[in-house]
Amino acid sequence: MxxxxxxxxxxxxxxxxxxxxxxxxxxxxxxxxxxxxxxxxxxxxxxxxxxxxxxxxxxxxxxxxxxxxxxxxxxxxxxxxxxxxxxxxxxxxxxxxxxxxxxxxxxxxxxxxxxxxxxxxxxxxxxxxxxxxxxxRWRLEPGETLVRAKNLAVARPGLGINVGNPHVVIALADEDELTEVDLTFIPQLDPDPAGGANVEFVLPHDPLVVDGVGRIRMRVHERGSGETLSCGTGAVAAALATRHWAGAGAPNQWRVEVPGGVLGVRMFPTEDGEHVSLSGxxxxxxxxxxxxx
The missing domain is CATH 3.10.310.10 (Diaminopimelate Epimerase; Chain A, domain 1)
Known part of the structure; x- marks a missing residue:
């Protein structure tokens, strides 16, 4: 029935x-x-x-x-x-x-x-x-993950970040790479994390920071769902990874553009360590x- x-x-x-x-x-x-x-x-x-x-x-x-x-x-x-x-x-x-x-x-x-x-x-x-x-709190995973994706000519090193679920973030070189990577195919991770991971493909804006806010664009392949128009925890992981790559002086506030719109990410200190928030x-x-x- x-x-x-x-x-x-x-x-x-x-x-x-x-x-x-x-x-x-x-x-x-x-x-x-x-x-x-x-x-x-x-x-x-x-x-x-x-x-x-x-x-x-x-x-x-x-x-x-x-x-x-x-x-x-x-x-x-x-x-x-x-x-x-x-x-x-x-x-x-x-x-x-x-x-x-x-x-x-x-x-x-x-x-x-x-x-x-x-x-x-x-x-x-x-x-x-x-x-x-x-x-x-978030966690930077140890080691490096190599990411292969269809139409991405060369495999890229990915940064593992956990924000309650697992992510691997890679930086792209230009607009063409962001547009042409084919996420109808599941990206291949080496080593492959137990249980898989969401994979973010990130392109920093030039300039990266305007009025104290970092700016990036992102596409994502979500574990269990395929490419989506947006991934909130993925936007957070992408902002954290970009701040990590940018080094000292990088901002704690970020504007993340995804195919479905814009999300805000902010890192801030608390008594139990740095937290990160998502808004949208x-x-x-x-x-x-x-x-x-």
């Missing part, structure tokens, strides 16, 4: 998601169903599915509540291929907008909404561009009902 799935379609700079409200944690979507929903020809079409579930009603939510007992809501995120993802920077902003739209949470000016994820609790606030999320729009596009077998 089929079920009628009530859903909302949303996006953050073109990174699109199907969102469903399941506060009690009763919905059990299979990887096959997730792939079907995300299929752009035969389903709704999305880069992933986000389930809104109370942390107390999900096994993975126990760690979030242990970290912050006010993290009522958990972002249960699945890639388009049916695999689980630890975090999604665009997704958590759209998820916050969804919670507010559904009347499941409130977020006033100057207030913070803690959201549970598989990478820990992340704090979201409103800002002038939409929403800002504190992604917490979050849009809800339409609602609907999908019959699942």
């Amino acid at each position: 089929g079920i009628d799935l009530q859903f909302t379609k949303g996006h953050g700079t073109g990174n699109d998601f199907v969102l469903v409200a399941d506060p009690d944690g009763r919905l059990d979507l299979s990887p096959e169903q997730i792939r079907g929903i995300c299929d752009r020809q035969f389903g709704v079409g999305a880069d992933g599915i986000i389930r809104a579930v109370r942390s107390a009603n999900l096994d993975a939510g126990a760690a979030a509540l242990a970290e912050d007992d006010t993290a009522e809501w958990f972002m249960d995120y699945w890639n388009a291929d049916g695999t689980v993802s630890e975090m999604c920077g665009n997704g958590i902003r759209v998820y916050t907008r969804f919670l507010l739209d559904q009347g499941l949470a409130e977020l006033g000016a100057g207030e913070t909404l803690p959201i549970g994820t598989r990478s820990g609790v992340r704090d979201v606030q409103r800002n002038a561009t939409g929403y800002q999320v504190d992604l917490g 729009p979050a849009e809800l596009v339409f609602t609907g009902t999908l019959k699942l077998a």
Whole structure:
């Protein structure tokens, strides 16, 4: 017997998601169903599915509540291929907008909404561009990863950065390389990280810094979803990598242009080390009902 799935379609700079409200944690979507929903020809079409579930009603939510007992809501995120993802920077902003739209949470000016994820609790606030999320501490991975991609003439060294999920960032030489790299093919990583990684292809602007803000362009191949119009955590990783390459004096505020729009990245000190935040729009596009077998 089929079920009628009530859903909302949303996006953050073109990174699109199907969102469903399941506060009690009763919905059990299979990887096959997730792939079907995300299929752009035969389903709704999305880069992933986000389930809104109370942390107390999900096994993975126990760690979030242990970290912050006010993290009522958990972002249960699945890639388009049916695999689980630890975090999604665009997704958590759209998820916050969804919670507010559904009347499941409130977020006033100057207030913070803690959201549970598989990478820990992340704090979201409103800002002038939409929403800002504190992604917490980040980590520079040891060693070097060689990246090969279709139409990229020479393999490039990549910088491994973890911002709650894994990324490998490479710098490109010019506009032609950014345009011509074919991300319908999965980039090959050597060594290949356990569980894979998102791969960002970055082109710095010239000049790199204007009015104290760093400026880069980026395309991304997301693990489990393919090329997307935007990747929030990827934009953060790209900005961190570019600051690392630029060296002393590089700014802590960045403007990252992706095919779907513009995202803001900011690095700032805290008591437990440097944190990094992501800001940008979050849009809800339409609602609907999908019959699942």
